[in-house]
Amino acid sequence: MSTLEERLAAIERRLEALESQQVGEPAPAPTPAETWRAYERLRETPAAQPRAPRHFPVTQILGWTGASAIVLAMAYLIRLGLESGWLTPVRQLGLALFAAASLIVAGLRLRTEDRTYAGLLPAGGLVILFLVIYGAHLLYGFVDARTAAVLVILTSLSTLWLGRLFASELYALFAVVGSYSAPFLLPASYATVTDLVVYYAAWSMTFCAYSTWTGSRRPYLLAGYLALLGFNQLWRGLAPTEWQAALVFQLAHLAIFLIGTTVYSLRRKSPLGAAEALAHLPLLLIFYALQYELLALHLPDAAPWIALGSAALVAMAAMMATRLGLPSRSGVLLAGTYAALVVFHAGYVELLPDHFAPWVGALALPLAVVLTLARDRQRLTGIAQPMQVLMVVVFLLNYLRVTLSWEAHGDWLALLYGVELYAGYALTRRHPETEDLGRAALFLGHVAVLAGAMQLLDDRFLVSLAWGVVALAALALAFRLRDPFLGKSSLLVFAASAAKVFLFDLSGAAPLTRIGSLLVLGATLYAGGWMYRRLSEMEPVAARTPR
Numbered sequence: 001m002s003t004l005e006e007r008l009a010a011i012e013r014r015l016e017a018l019e020s021q022q023v024g025e026p027a028p029a030p031t032p033a034e035t036w037r038a039y040e041r042l043r044e045t046p047a048a049q050p051r052a053p054r055h056f057p058v059t060q061i062l063g064w065t066g067a068s069a070i071v072l073a074m075a076y077l078i079r080l081g082l083e084s085g086w087l088t089p090v091r092q093l094g095l096a097l098f099a100a101a102s103l104i105v106a107g108l109r110l111r112t113e114d115r116t117y118a119g120l121l122p123a124g125g126l127v128i129l130f131l132v133i134y135g136a137h138l139l140y141g142f143v144d145a146r147t148a149a150v151l152v153i154l155t156s157l158s159t160l161w162l163g164r165l166f167a168s169e170l171y172a173l174f175a176v177v178g179s180y181s182a183p184f185l186l187p188a189s190y191a192t193v194t195d196l197v198v199y200y201a202a203w204s205m206t207f208c209a210y211s212t213w214t215g216s217r218r219p220y221l222l223a224g225y226l227a228l229l230g231f232n233q234l235w236r237g238l239a240p241t242e243w244q245a246a247l248v249f250q251l252a253h254l255a256i257f258l259i260g261t262t263v264y265s266l267r268r269k270s271p272l273g274a275a276e277a278l279a280h281l282p283l284l285l286i287f288y289a290l291q292y293e294l295l296a297l298h299l300p301d302a303a304p305w306i307a308l309g310s311a312a313l314v315a316m317a318a319m320m321a322t323r324l325g326l327p328s329r330s331g332v333l334l335a336g337t338y339a340a341l342v343v344f345h346a347g348y349v350e351l352l353p354d355h356f357a358p359w360v361g362a363l364a365l366p367l368a369v370v371l372t373l374a375r376d377r378q379r380l381t382g383i384a385q386p387m388q389v390l391m392v393v394v395f396l397l398n399y400l401r402v403t404l405s406w407e408a409h410g411d412w413l414a415l416l417y418g419v420e421l422y423a424g425y426a427l428t429r430r431h432p433e434t435e436d437l438g439r440a441a442l443f444l445g446h447v448a449v450l451a452g453a454m455q456l457l458d459d460r461f462l463v464s465l466a467w468g469v470v471a472l473a474a475l476a477l478a479f480r481l482r483d484p485f486l487g488k489s490s491l492l493v494f495a496a497s498a499a500k501v502f503l504f505d506l507s508g509a510a511p512l513t514r515i516g517s518l519l520v521l522g523a524t525l526y527a528g529g530w531m532y533r534r535l536s537e538m539e540p541v542a543a544r545t546p547r
Contacts, residue, residue: 093132093142100128104162111166119166123174126159130178134185145186152182156203160210172210172219179203180226183234193235193245200227201252208260212267217276220264224257224283232290243298250291254310257283258317265321271328284314284338292346304346311342315383332383340386348394358413361398364391365420369427399444403451414452421445429483442489446470450496467493 103125110121133151136142143151156175163171180203183196207223228250235246261280265271272280288307295303318335321328352360368391371384402413421441428438453466471493478487 093136096128096132096135100125100132103128107166115166116168119162119168119170122162122166123168123170126155126162126171126174126178129155130174148186149182152178152186160206164214169214169216169218172207172214172216173222176207176219176222176226180223180230183230193239193242196231196234196238197245197249197252200231200249201256203227204253204256205260208256208263211260212264215268215270217261217264217279220257220260221279221283224253225286227253228283228286228290243294246294247291247298250287250294251310254287254313258314262317262321265326265328265331266324269326271321271326272331272334274330277328277330277334280334281337284334285341288338288342304350307342307346311339311346315339319383333385336383336386339383340390343387344390344393357394358398358402361395361401362413362416362420364395364398365424367391368395369424399448403448405451405455412452412456414448414455418445418448418452421448425486429481439485439489442486443492446474446489446493450493467496 104122107119107121107123107125111119130152133143133148133155136148156179159171159175159178163169163175180200183199204220204223204227208220211217211220231246231249235242235249239245261272288310291310292303292307295306299306315335318328318332321331348357348360368388371388371391399417402417422445424441425438425445428434428441449470450467453470454463457463457466471490474490474493475487478484478490
């Protein structure tokens with residue numbers, strides 16, 4: 001009973017507080033009966049339910065279907081008129097133009113009622129309008145190519161205006177497709193490749209500006225793909241010898257879209273996200289493939305240097321956005337990935353002489369470590385990570401070359417790679433988070449040293465002796481460092497030494513060589529077993545010194 005009275009008193013206090021906030025004369029205090037009824041209403045009021053997730057409305061499907069049906073009806077009407085003979089070309093185009101205008105006007109009239117749904121009607125009207133322009137030129141010749149091109153430009157600009165008016169990105173995509181497909185349907189309107197360069201460059205800048213204005217990257221991204229692929233197809237068919245204009249177009253479009261992407265991020269204060277950066281990467285790769293193919297054919301000596309310049313330009317754009325106060329890890333990572341791919345292809349594959357590659361590979365691993373240990377790596381994370389991956393790939397490729405002896409690179413290179421890997425294992429011992437990476441480096445180092453011994457020594461007996469020394473040295477060092485894993489890794493060397501003796505050394509060897517190989521193997525295995533037993537009784541060093 002006391003709990004009920006406390007609740008009633010709380011309700012009275014809340015009612016009095018609400019009344020005190022109202023302007024005018026205070027209302028009379030509620031009676032006990034009124035207070036009780038208010039309490040009952042509060043208790044019976046159901047709790048607010050979470051709002052159900054919104055799905056794509058059925059009305060949108062109905063609207064799209066209706067608009068498409070109107071467009072299809074116009075197509076059938078034109079076909080019926082053609083078959084019956086009463087629909088002349090002028091009447092066909094006039095009827096289609098009237099339908100397009102009706103849809104656009106109807107959408108504008110209904111915009112105040114439901115802007116999103118009403119926007120479906122002008123979208124269908126614009127499709128008909130593009131078809132009218134192309135039909136008037138291609139089918140009937142009522143307008144020349146230049147006039148048709150001007151009409152396409154005006155229609156595309158109107159499409160962008162309607163897209164902004166109805167707040168629909170669909171219009172922008174219509175405008176992109178309509179404007180960039182016009183040169184394919186109106187080839188006579190462009191006499192030279194220079195005309196195409198100017199036309200595509202103007203539309204690319206327009207769509208970059210429109211994307212910044214509306215706050216969506218999709219229009220300029222679609223424009224970028226269509227511009228590169230469309231122009232490449234057109235200039236090859238129009239004037240394939242005018243490669244200089246094509247090169248200017250490619251470089252100009254790289255600059256246009258880099259500036260457009262940077263300005264968008266700064267003006268909208270929206271750095272590139274992971275998904276957006278992933279959508280930009282194929283565009284950069286398509287640009288690089290088309291440009292390098294062109295350069296390799298006409299400027300083979302300058303091709304790698306121009307490609308490296310494009311990578312530097314992309315990296316500078318990403319770093320500029322960061323310095324202007326809009327850091328984007330995904331954007332810098334995108335630039336670093338592109339730069340790493342270009343450096344690998346243009347720098348490593350194309351420019352570097354083949355006989356220098358193993359030496360560059362030997363330098364790649366220390367450089368990757370230096371990047372990791374750099375004090376300002378937080379600022380260079382996006383650029384440095386792809387470069388580190390590139391350096392590791394170059395190191396591993398050349399590691400295979402020197403260990404498998406694909407070519408003669410010098411007897412000491414395999415040992416150099418082994419020493420670097422041993423040093424890498426020594427560095428990772430201080431950092432538990434890189435333990436697995438260090439163990440892999442240790443095993444690869446053993447393989448490189450064994451391969452180096454085979455390249456330096458011609459005698460089977462001396463090679464077996466050297467392998468045994470490596471295994472015992474690993475065990476001895478494991479004792480000194482109290483590192484059981486280092487000692488266990490020597491089992492790999494012992495196993496390789498035993499397999500070599502039984503599979504290769506004993507076959508076809510002189511009796512003394514067989515005896516010597518077996519003695520060396522037996523002595524090293526026995527000594528290794530003795531040391532390994534002692535090592536297994538040791539405890540590893542508990543604490544590792546952090547960096």
